Amino acid sequence: MRKVILAGLVSAFLAGGAWGSPEFWRHEWPNTDFETSSVENWVEILSGGPSKDGIPALDSPNFISIDSESRIGATEPVITLEMGGTPRAYPIRYLTWHEIVNDVVDGVPVAVTFCPLCNSALTFDRRVDGQVLSFGVSGKLRHSDMVMYDRETESWWQQAIGEGIVGHFTGAELETLPSWMESWAEFSTRNPDGLVMAEPGFNRDYGRNPYRGYDSSTKPFLYSGEMPPHGIDALARVIRVGDRAWPMARLADAGEVREAGVVISWRAGQASALDTARISAGRDVGSIRVRDADGQDVPHDVMFAFAYHAFWPDGEWMLGN
Structure with missing residues (x-):
């Protein structure tokens, strides 16, 4: 997947002399303020293979009842979010292919995220300075961790730390909400009246x-x-x-x-x-x-x-x- 694509990209960067410079990214990100950044060494940021939104984040997903779900294996991991209201499960079988889910839970706008290369599963409140942001997958990696971006300002955010690293929101921090990974059997047994994210309508080999x-x-x-x-x-x-x-x-x-x-x-x-x-x-x-x-x-x-x-x-x- 990423490995084959990356071998060619790395060679191209080195040959073209763009290695370690934000100038290389400007053509893809004309609305990002690269003059404002906390990144000291741009060599740390690499393309993960897919371009901007090449890994499509999910927005306002549908949910189904526990007893309506038959695809997920008992030991398969899900990200559990229990915030008032009805507990929700976000299956990793979907997040592996989408990495970010923009949702609203109990009135709170959230971003449920999973970076496979770091095994990092974090849920954030999408509100920053009174503004509700929505997040996409930039296609970039830093220390092998997903770099997210917000669609409102196209600032870049480091998923592992929930912090803006490039652009308007540099230095801003997302509030991390309590969530955890557990098996589908654990979630469904504890929450028989809970909800699980329905299979997205994309052509992916989920699972x-x-x-x-x-x-x-x-x-x-x-x-x-x-x-x-x-x-x-x-x-x-x-x-x-x-x-x-x-x-x-x-x-x-x-x-x-x-x-x-x-x-x-x-x-x-x-x-x-x-x-x-x-x-x-x-x-x-x-x-x-x-x-x-x-x-x-x-x-x-x-x-x-x-x-x-x-x-x-x-x-x-x-x-x-």
Whole structure:
């Protein structure tokens, strides 16, 4: 998918002398203010292969009842959003191909996002400075993480940190809302009256993983930064809460960890979306839930270790030693 396209693009950039310069992007992004940016090294931003909107974000998706859904395997991952009202599940089988869903939940405009290359699944409030934004997929990557853009100003946003990095909204931060990845069986059993996003009307092989074997790779795709410390594999999953990260392996061994003001629990039964050709057949990586001392869900991310180290180089590794 991305790999074949990228090999040719990288060669073209180097040959053309446009490497590391925003000038290369201006023809595709004439409405983006490249003079305003927090990016210090433009070499970090690469094309992921598809052009702007080549991966189409979804807007105002349809939902169906739990008992109307028959396509999703029991262990397939979904992103769960429980904000007042009726709980909603956003299946990764769809987000793998679309990466962003612009929705409104209980009156709140939200962006449900998934970056396959970082395994990062985050939900944001789309309101910034009183303005409701809608997001699309730029086709760009930075530290192998998706760069989103807002359609209103065509500013660029870093998905992993929810922050504007190029254009009008440089430095602005999106509010991260509590959501989490779990298996379809977990969601549907706990929420029999919940809703699940219906299959989008695009010609995609939903349920197939186009990144087959990725989370067993030794090196991330299009990443040239430092590898994680402490002997942690680059594509090992970690649970990030704020600027701290807990290795998934530690949680799988312990079942539950209580420290730094949070309670993190692990439960078997969720398939990796980045393992086998069919997501439903992926190996069991387990599900994470993060709550505070009062039992309230806490915003967090389950991402690859290399991405955590790239965006939080001074972050605290919670190794439990």
